[in-house]
Amino acid sequence: MTQHTLPPAAASYADVVDLDRYPIHDLDSERGEAFVAECRKELAEKGACNLPGFITPDAVAEMVRLANELKDKAWTSSRPHNVYFTELDKTVPAEHPLAHEVRSVKHGIANDFIPAEAPLSRLYSSDDLTRFIAAVLEKPVLFRSADPLDALQVTHMGEGDELGWHFDRSEFSITVMYQPSEEGGEFYYHPALRSDDDPNYDGITAVLQGDETGQMLLPGAPGTLAFFHGHNALHHVTPVVGATSRINTVLTYGEHPDMKLNDITSELFYGRTSA
Numbered sequence: 001m002t003q004h005t006l007p008p009a010a011a012s013y014a015d016v017v018d019l020d021r022y023p024i025h026d027l028d029s030e031r032g033e034a035f036v037a038e039c040r041k042e043l044a045e046k047g048a049c050n051l052p053g054f055i056t057p058d059a060v061a062e063m064v065r066l067a068n069e070l071k072d073k074a075w076t077s078s079r080p081h082n083v084y085f086t087e088l089d090k091t092v093p094a095e096h097p098l099a100h101e102v103r104s105v106k107h108g109i110a111n112d113f114i115p116a117e118a119p120l121s122r123l124y125s126s127d128d129l130t131r132f133i134a135a136v137l138e139k140p141v142l143f144r145s146a147d148p149l150d151a152l153q154v155t156h157m158g159e160g161d162e163l164g165w166h167f168d169r170s171e172f173s174i175t176v177m178y179q180p181s182e183e184g185g186e187f188y189y190h191p192a193l194r195s196d197d198d199p200n201y202d203g204i205t206a207v208l209q210g211d212e213t214g215q216m217l218l219p220g221a222p223g224t225l226a227f228f229h230g231h232n233a234l235h236h237v238t239p240v241v242g243a244t245s246r247i248n249t250v251l252t253y254g255e256h257p258d259m260k261l262n263d264i265t266s267e268l269f270y271g272r273t274s275a
């Protein structure tokens with residue numbers, strides 16, 4: 001790896017990350033390497049890696065303030081789907097994962113409404129964060145989203161909103177929690193419930209029927225950054241209870257540059273396309 005970047009005080013995100021605890025600016029040092037190794041170990045063992053207090057309290061507070069200020073810009077997406085986000089298969093029994101529909105409702109504030117100087121926009125645009133994410137995921141290189149709407153978006157979930165059980169289309173996801181709801185809004189997952197070799201329809205059907213065996217809870221305190229293998233871990237967010245919105249961001253990365261949403265997905269999440 002190349003020697004790089006600025007000392008922490010000069011980094012454009014120095015006020016956003018607790019760099020004493022999480023030295024993403026110093027990955028080539030001994031403590032940086034040890035930190036990455038710990039993250040990899042947790043991700044391998046639990047299917048998720050949870051970094052509480054990653055984002056500083058001031059940066060969290062500013063993101064909550066911005067999210068509330070921009071709330072009326074949010075686009076509501078509420079289309080039912082199956083766990084794979086594929087066309088429902090009418091040839092299988094109704095309880096089969098290919099046919100079973102779940103409910104998801106969320107309100108997304110597109111990247112183009114969020115100021116470039118917002119704490120998370122500054123962090124997301126830094127190469128140090130991209131390098132850190134790639135290092136934990138053991139990728140030689142990763143690219144940030146190039147989508148004008150989807151790059152650094154902020155999601156609100158209000159009372160009654162939820163995300164139904166699903167597998168992510170992407171291999172992994174990275175989330176940043178700003179504000180949990182008072183009750184509900186909890187992220188549960190079943191690590192490695194399927195694999196490339198085994199679709200495990202019976203195991204998925206059991207979860208869809210309410211079986212909680214092997215279920216894990218990803219804690220979501222304000223300021224937490226979490227990695228999870230959402231492609232093989234079935235996961236959901238339970239309905240939000242109470243007047244406090246659950247507010248978070250899903251950070252998007254890919255192995256190719258110029259990554260953009262297709263028009264159908266862009267319309268679904270943001271009510272428009274960027275072209």
Ligand SMILES: O=C(O)CCC(=O)C(=O)O
Nearest residue numbers: 163168175187237248250
């Ligand atoms: O909001 C979360 O915690 C998870 C979001 C998620 O699962 C997704 O966007 O695919």
Ligand SMILES: [Fe+2]
Nearest residue numbers: 167168230235
């Ligand atoms: Fe997901």
